Amino acid sequence: MIETVGARPLIVRLRNFVGDAVLGLPALRLLEQHGYQLHLVGKGWARELFESEGWPVLVRPKKLRDRVKQLRALRAEACRIDPGFDKRPNALAFPGAISAALDMRLAGLRAEAYACDGRSWLLTRAHPMDMKVHALRSYWDLSCAFLGIKEAPPASIDFKISPAQYAQADAMLQQRGIKPGYVLVCPFANGTTALVDKTWPQFMSFVERLSASGQQVVICPGPNEVEGARSMYPTALRLEGVGLGVYNALLARAKLVVANDTGPAHMAAAVGAPLLSVLGPTPLEQWAPWGPNVEIMQRYPVWYTADEVLARVQQRLS
Numbered sequence: 001m002i003e004t005v006g007a008r009p010l011i012v013r014l015r016n017f018v019g020d021a022v023l024g025l026p027a028l029r030l031l032e033q034h035g036y037q038l039h040l041v042g043k044g045w046a047r048e049l050f051e052s053e054g055w056p057v058l059v060r061p062k063k064l065r066d067r068v069k070q071l072r073a074l075r076a077e078a079c080r081i082d083p084g085f086d087k088r089p090n091a092l093a094f095p096g097a098i099s100a101a102l103d104m105r106l107a108g109l110r111a112e113a114y115a116c117d118g119r120s121w122l123l124t125r126a127h128p129m130d131m132k133v134h135a136l137r138s139y140w141d142l143s144c145a146f147l148g149i150k151e152a153p154p155a156s157i158d159f160k161i162s163p164a165q166y167a168q169a170d171a172m173l174q175q176r177g178i179k180p181g182y183v184l185v186c187p188f189a190n191g192t193t194a195l196v197d198k199t200w201p202q203f204m205s206f207v208e209r210l211s212a213s214g215q216q217v218v219i220c221p222g223p224n225e226v227e228g229a230r231s232m233y234p235t236a237l238r239l240e241g242v243g244l245g246v247y248n249a250l251l252a253r254a255k256l257v258v259a260n261d262t263g264p265a266h267m268a269a270a271v272g273a274p275l276l277s278v279l280g281p282t283p284l285e286q287w288a289p290w291g292p293n294v295e296i297m298q299r300y301p302v303w304y305t306a307d308e309v310l311a312r313v314q315q316r317l318s
Contacts, residue, residue, distance in 0.1 A: 009078040014042030018263030027143035052160040071107030157270035169249035186259035205306040211235035
């Protein structure tokens with residue numbers, strides 16, 4: 001329930017991928033700084049991801065009728081505390097799919113979003129989209145267009161981590177006997193770029209050699225990655241069932257994070273962790289991790305070898 005009297009609610013549909021959600025954080029903060037009370041709709045994992053920001057997140061149902069029912073209820077509650085809610089643009093959709101705009105239109109919301117996927121007619125205002133800018137800049141520019149301002153995005157995301165999240169992370173590390181100075185690896189990469197797998201093909205060899213050197217290597221597999229982590233990375237210290245907020249704390253505690261093009265890499269960059277991102281076909285101008293502590297090793301179609309990355313990691317750790 002929306003409780004703040006005199007609030008100016010804004011319903012925001014989040015993207016479906018962790019990396020995109022992280023890169024949208026500065027845009028969300030910008031909206032909040034301009035007086036909007038954010039009510040986010042997205043995947044279940046977004047609740048913990050944004051817990052430290054204090055924004056409520058509604059989990060988006062799978063069926064259309066349930067999604068529309070959810071948005072109508074949220075709209076009714078917003079109108080109750082803000083009589084002007086229905087008289088102004090009151091929703092923003094970050095995803096580019098037509099379904100995001102359709103849900104909002106059927107719920108009676110006055111939504112704004114980028115003009116793509118043939119959905120402009122569903123929107124109160126459709127904004128032109130520059131496909132060549134970085135994803136963080138794309139979400140930022142959409143918020144700027146909604147607000148009618150022009151500002152440059154921040155150089156760092158500075159994801160908040162709560163004391164409770166740090167405490168949970170420290171308890172996990174202590175329980176497993178993991179000492180300060182560990183390397184956290186993020187070897188899984190969902191999806192492809194231009195139909196090419198984004199996974200560094202020598203990640204398994206790299207982790208085996210790094211562990212053999214005496215370095216503590218930590219991996220936090222997602223729900224669909226547990227079996228792969230157990231079979232492919234047996235020498236790594238696995239922390240399973242970690243929520244994204246606590247994952248942020250584990251990333252921040254690491255001496256170094258080594259990652260593919262994957263959501264946790266963007267999380268690492270966002271919390272300011274030292275990140276070595278090993279990339280192949282990923283277009284850096286759109287998807288490079290955003291932050292001052294990011295180092296990228298990119299070579300394609302001949303990727304960097306395990307020895308080359310290991311040598312760089314040992315230099316970083318020395």
